[in-house]
Amino acid sequence: MRHPLRHAALGLFALGLIVVSVFLLERERAGLEIRPVPLGPTPVTLYQQPGATGPAVVIAHGFAGSRQIMQGYSFRLAQAGYRVLAFDFEGQGRNPVPMRGDVTKIEGTTVYLMAETRRVIAAARALPGAPEVALLGHSMATDIIIRAAKEEAEAGTPVATVVAISSFSEAITPDFPPRLEIISGEWEGMLRGFARKAAEQVVPEAKEGTLVAADGVERQTVVAPHVGHVGVLYSPAAITAARAWLDRAFGRESKAPVDPMGVWLVTLFTGIVLLAHPLIALLKKGPGFIPLPRRRFLIATLAPALVTPLALAALRVNPLGVTAVFYLTIHLALYGGLQLALLRGAGLKRLHGKAVAFFLIWGLGVFGFAMDRYFINFWPSPERAGLIALMLCGTLPFMLADAALTEAGNAAFWRRALARLAALASLAGAVALGDQDRLFVVMAIPVLLAFWLGQGLIGRWLARRTGASAAGLGLGLALAWVMGVTLPLLAA
Known part of the structure; x- marks a missing residue:
């Protein structure tokens, strides 16, 4: 190991970040x-x-989310004496039922x-003491909970109040919901505008960030500073505002401070990624890399990005019960296969077995445990396990080719950037040339970006130490897992 003191210092620093953030x-x-x-x-x-005997709060996550991503609200409301029920919508988290119906129509998905939300509301009302119920949801869920609240009211069982975070629901009317708080992040310009319009339905001159009331209807808009669509879920200001609104509705009072949970999440994952570096340095050094001639690199990068979406434009086969997954697998398999063929095995030498094992233990085990416990679902339901196995047929050649193309992590930055941009452009081209089913491939793009930022950095360090083969194989296995557990399952 070169620079042992430097590695030890980095390891201790990263371990300190992990210990402090886990404690908090x-x-x-x-x-x-x-x-x-x-x-x-x-x-x-x-x-x-x-x-606890307090009121119940049903909490619903947004699109591609899960119960864990709403824990900032769940924990704080439970600590304030509320009984919180959080759930996974169809097709998301560990819910085994694919999301059914047409997602573009109100009468569809x-x-x-x-109906699923109302079943959870019924379960909340069945808790000991038959508590009153409030609803809180984020993004997509805001439309769902407001429409569910309307059906509850029409059935003679109205909910006490609604908290809509990052809301864009067209179900809001001048007189419904009668008690509604809308919380937006400071960086959600369009959604802040929607919140203002919802308040102006009650009082035309309503100002952002104020409580307005007229004819028995109350609306409050709140802007959480310095956060966007995900950050608003961990903003102390947003969580405090939601708790205060619920307290007002139920005649309660909560004063406990709210810690910046989002900061500790970022700290934890930073520590996990950084600690991988000195641990990788303990592995036996693998084969070196062979620099790729510029011409071969450009051909292997750009040709598959152009050919793959064109070659698969007419593909209309989907033997699966869910949309997008089959096409995504075929796309990645063809894309990676073409790159491997054009590279003619360059950079892929002897496989370093211990390196692959390390990546799976660290990149999936440690990283995955932290993701699932503190941020978002990371463990698959049995129904998703088969999809993960299928996706391996695409992610393995895709990531092996990526590791070789980037010269085991040693390629110049412009080459690494171009390789990733070409892959994203290829998926975007597939969406543009495909049918409506193909549209949902776009969901894989943010997953890929997040994957390259986290596991991708660990994979680069691993490739530089032990060679492209181990990193490509480990990253291929991890990418299939990540996509398999995070992409919403939409019924075909």
Whole structure:
């Protein structure tokens, strides 16, 4: 190992980040009873203080989310004495049922999600003491919970109040919901505008960030500073505002400070990624890399990006019960296969088995445990396991070719950047040339970006130490897993 003191210092620093952030994140759930609630195929978790008798709050996540991503609200409301029920919508998290219906129509997918939400509301009302119920949701869920609240009101069982975070629901009218708080992030310009219009339905001269009331209808808009669409889920200002609004509706009072959970999440994942570097340095050094001539690099990068979407433009076969997954697998397989053929095996030498094992333990085990416990679902339901196995047929050649193309992580920055941009452009081209089913391939693009930022950096360090083959194989296995657990399952 070169520079042992430097590696030791980095390792101790990263370990310190992990220990501090885990301690502070675990403190968020300290003293709470957290247990599953049986409700058919829908995964539901109850968060409460032992013996709590307070009102119930049903919490719903946004598109491609899960119960874990809403924990900033779940923990704090439970600590304030509320009984919180958070659940995974169809097709997301660990819910085994694919999202059904036409996602572009109110009478399609929305109807199924409303029905699922109302089943959770019924479970909340069945808690001991038959508590009053409030609803809180983010992004896509704001439309669902508002429509579900309307159906509850029409059925004679109205909910007490609604908190809509990053809302864009067209179901909001001048007189419904009668009690509504809309929270937006400072960087969500369009959604802030929507929130203002919702307040102006009640009082035309309503100002952003104020409470307005007229004819028995109350609306409050809140802007959480310095955050966007995801950051608003961890903003202390947003969580405090939601808790205060619920307290007002139920005649309660909560004063406990809200810690910046998002900061500790970033700290934790930074520590996990950084600690991989000195650990990788302990592995036996593998084969070196062979620089690729510029001409071969450009051909292997650009030709598959152009050919793949054109070659698959007419593909209309989908033997699976869910959309996009089959095409995505075929696309990555052809893209990576063409690159490997053009590279003619350059850079892919002897496989370093211990390096692959390390990546799976660290990149999936440690990283995945932290993701699932503190941020978003990372463990597959049995129904997703088969999809992960299928996606390996595409992700393995795709990531092996990527590792070779980037010269085991040693290529110049412009080459690494061009390789990634070409892959994204190829997927974008597939969406542009495809049918409506192909449109959902676009969901893979943000997953790829996040993957390259996290596991991709670990993979680059691993490739530079042990060779492109080990990193490509490990990254291929990890990418199939990540896509398999995070992409929403949409019924074909």
